[in-house]
Amino acid sequence: MTLFDRVFGGNDYNYERTVAAIDAAIAQYGESEPVSFPGTAYSLPCYYGVTGVKITNLGEMKAAMATIKANMTRSPRLQDAFDSGIASALCAEFLEALKYLHGAEPYAEPEMGHLTDAFVRNLGVPLVTGDIPGVAVIIGGAEDPAETVALAKSYQAQGILVTLTGDSIKHCHEAGMKLGENVRVVPLGYEMQSVIHVVSVAVRAALIFGNITPGDFKALAKYTMDRVKAFVNAYKPLSDEIVSYGAGAICLGFPVVSNETENMFRVPMSLIQQLDTSKWNATSLEARQIKLKITNIDIPVAFATAFEGEIIRRGDMQVEVDGSRVDCFELVQTKEASEVEDHKIEVIGPEIDEIPVGSKISLSYTVDVAGKAMQPDFESVMERKFHSWINCIEGVMHTGQRDMIRVRISKADFEAGFKFAHIGEVLYAKVKSEFDAVVDKCQVKIVVDAEQNKELRAHANEVFNARDARLASMTDESVNEFYTCIMCQAFSPSHVCIVTPERLGLCGAVSWLDAKATKELDPNGPCQPIVKEGCLDEHLGRYESMDAAVNKYSQGALEHVTLYSLFQDPMTSCGCFECICGVEPCSMGVVITCREHAGMTPLGMTFSEMASMTGGGVQTPGFMGHGKHFISSKKFIAAEGGPGRIVWMPKMLKDQMRERLDATALEMYGVENFTDMIADETICTEDPEQLLEYLGNAGHPVLSMEPFDM
């Protein structure tokens, strides 16, 4: 049997059972029964991406089978095998969608099944920055379950997102491995067809970040091949069904590594036989040309971005650094070179093994840096990274910042020999590797002494206050340069952010200071200064130099941009925006929703649906992606009246933004407690009448504003 015959066979098998399943579902529910996956605006994502047609009910699904059949040609050519592989994958998507019929919840822990749009969007930034260097799709399991677990862990330790299908879920689950989005090991389902859920993520990445037109399959496949660094690891035995999915994966550019030799073929860089499964990691990375950022840190536990979302529960905790009860803080200080002894890690006070289990302790860590190109403005940029770095330590959890930190160290880490000094090692190693262009010398002082920390904290607060004062004084008017950020062009090739002191990048991860530091660290990198020149309209924030910059950096895709308007050439979005705002026409206000909020908004659209209207580097007047902190900026849609236009936000977002937003509104409109005037999902979800009534009762400032000049 040839390779193509196997693909065709798997495709035929899937086609026939899909037809039967659809017929059975129609017999039960009728053709008008709605079909959808939860939490996606792209339903059904693979079929939509491939054909440009959305399927909403069983009747449409049945009709779509004719389209699928038409692509199931049988010439002995790779094109036919590719088409059949995709056809087989689309059948799998239909079979999976049928599981969700009639409000069913087909998947329970550990299986996750369909992954939401929010999941996809959360991947955006880390995929761009290389924090998630790739996506491993593990299919089936090894004969020895420990081998499967070791494989999944090897990718996890490299920060690679792992999806599991079939026995691999069982193996990892039974071994007690933590599974889920937060540890980047995502169990899809026990059935092989559930692998479609990760394909669906890749397809939506192309639609969301790549602005690929649904139905432009050629562009879709090019996007996934060039930009989505996924690969498949498939344990033997491989059924024809799996082989057909493999053809689909290879069509999208994802190589398949397997130990199957029975009736199997090899294709360079695409279908690789590796009988030594302990080498699958290295083989796969080479096949997909994935390069890892190497940071070798000498600590007794793993260090990887995959552990960033790991949660340490109270019962698993050895000690806790608790800034809410005792004096704790983290601080970066610029020093003279003579004052810093490179790689000095000092622990003042008792080490972890001298402290009773379960203690809540006072601890501070101060990182002194020196370097010719170092600027005090970069201190906060580095400090903000501490959260992510410390979280990357396996078995350590960090929350908060400045003097409001909480750090938990697990019992497992303690048993592995983890010490406070190792936190110092991590901070030292990361500062030296990520900020090598500005930091020549670095030392870390960890103080585990309540008395000393009381004094030190007071000093730290002086530093924080001085920084805040500087930040507050830093406005778009007070600087001469803004910065581009095109970090996301790896994913969204025509998007350009303009980052200003009062408008951070829409991902929330790049402030003006970050951009400035990035320029220093990587002079030819993604952040380039643009001198404010040729102001055409101060109110809209329109400059000749900004237009020229977006034109240049979007390779001509964009001609104009304004910094402060929602309607006039609004800034584009890559797709990894934290929030999205959209016009609410009844109140002449704007609705903001955020990635974490899956529910409906008064616009009748969820975050995903709103997000699908923008993103991919296109300008959609009336809709705009942005960072959370932009909400409380005076420059937020300043051309349309500023944050006073906000009429609805999810409650969670309101609570996060309350303090700063209230302060801004007080200054701009003389209104106290502005955040309370904004409606949320507890007040109304879809009914504009309810919204208007609430705004009227609250005396919301939008009611006295001019209608939008649309």
Place this chain on the structure above:
Amino acid sequence: MKDWAFTTTIEEMEAATNSLLETAQKVGADTWQQRVKNQTPHCGFGEAGTCCRICSMGPCRITKKAPRGICGCDVHGIVARNYLMFTAGGAATHSDHGREIMHTLHQTREGGNYQVKDPEKLIRIAKEWGVETEGKDIYALAHEMAEIGLLEYGKPFGTQRFLKRAPEHTQELWAKAEIEPRAIDREVSTAMHMTHMGCSSLAEALIRQALRAGLSDGWGGSMMGTEFSDVMFGTPRPIDTTANIGVMEKDNVNIVVHGHDPSLSEMIVYYANDPEMIALAKSVGAKGITISGVCCTSNEVTMRHGIPMAGNYLNQENVVLTGACEAIVVDVQCIFPALGPLSKCFHTKFITTSPIARIPDSEFIQFSAETAGESAKAIVKMAIENFPNRNNELVNIPNQKQNARVGYSVEAIKKVLDGVANSQVDEFGTTKPLIECVHSGVLRGAVAMVGCNNPKVRPDTAHIGLMKKMLENDIIVITTGCSAQAAAKAGLMDPVQAKEYCGAGLKRVCELAGIPPVLHMGSCVDISRMMILAADIAKDWGINISQVPVVGCAPEWMSEKAVSIGNYVVATGIETFLGVDPYSKGSEEVTRLLQGEDGIKEWVEAKFVVDTDIDSLGDKMIACIEAKRAALGI
């Protein structure tokens, strides 16, 4: 059929040629297009191979009424003798080219006109030949190898050294069929002896010698020509260049090299880049110096230096008709005597350089290895000084040009394949990644497209049409000679665009490997590279060459060399498809021997397929490849 939108079409190329023919008319020049008309219809006896004029009793022409010549030889003997003589002419020509290279190798010295640029390759071949290399000066080794190589032409005993490169099975077939070539000159002499009046008239014996003479070329003279050219001038590696008549530059001094032997053209290229020469060019009002080429000299210098290709065999008059050609410098083979009178209609200097190719109305500057530098410099200078003599009213360089990536020696192909291998799984330096592509069906197979142009076929249509057809069917094309230039002119070697029109399998291979779908392997002597590649694939795969889904094709061939090539390609086990009949159709028996199932196919596991309907020829090639796949169960 796909539209291949970016390619330059035959119609566009013909329109460009027509604009040049207008100039020809204006200056009263004679062109091949006119001469074809004058010569048509061709002699039917000649075309069928049934005219014998090897003794002065004749000429004898075989008809139904006169089925035998005066000596009594039947039509099969006559056709087979003509076929063998044709082959011997080609084998002698290619091999003599190889011999010249060996003589040049003998002249190499440190800092001299000719040097060893790829010592590694020289050492590799020396080891293969059992020559001690340890502690030996590279030039001493080069001279020793040159002498040994030259002995391959006349050694009294034994067979060709390079035969050992073939898979054992192939060597056994050759031994069994008694076609292992002995000394190269002997095979040519034996052929001429056999065809002498009163010697062989048994078709089978004559065809057998044709295969043997062919093998002495492909696995002897040509292979030495290729391998030792690489030693002296460098083994080709992928390099980007341009092709078609538009590569000539109006504001520059244009020197066109033409012929086959790279020894002289290497020197011309060197001196064209000499600052002194460039300054001289500027002093006469030119912006610079452009070297371009036609035919296989062009292929040699494009493979190693990326020198642009102005055209192929039937474009040789076009370069002069541009009115912008200061000099056309030729060495040996495929040079139209017409260039003499044609150059007189323009300011163009027609410079012949080899005692082998003396042509009326040319300036003869005899080239020798000792004086190569001086001669080349003098030629470049002569071209520059000729620039002011241009008649600007006649200048017309059609604006046709395509990008091409060339330089795919066997070594380079393996390097490309290493690039798609996985160090965790694969061994490097083999053809295995290519085999995996074919075995899995991603590629259906490969075609070696070679050969000339021939007015009997609308120029380049067969090359380009067949190539497109193969590419659309996931069949990778390797090519040499004027076929390669046809591909380059059309744009099929464009590393960015050409893959877009291929089948999905070939497209993916091109993307992953960073190659164009048509690989330029060099000049016509470099078909020996194809033989080495086929041998390595068979060995790496563990099957016979004849089982590999590979076919050869010469759809527009015309020269004796091409027939010699056809013989050694078939004798190597590769089914070979011809679009022009090799003057053999007059004999059923010769046709059966060459094209039947029970002729040469029984000896060497391959045969010729002749079909002048090019589309049908292409279908047969694909069918042959698919049949080989089916036989392998893949």
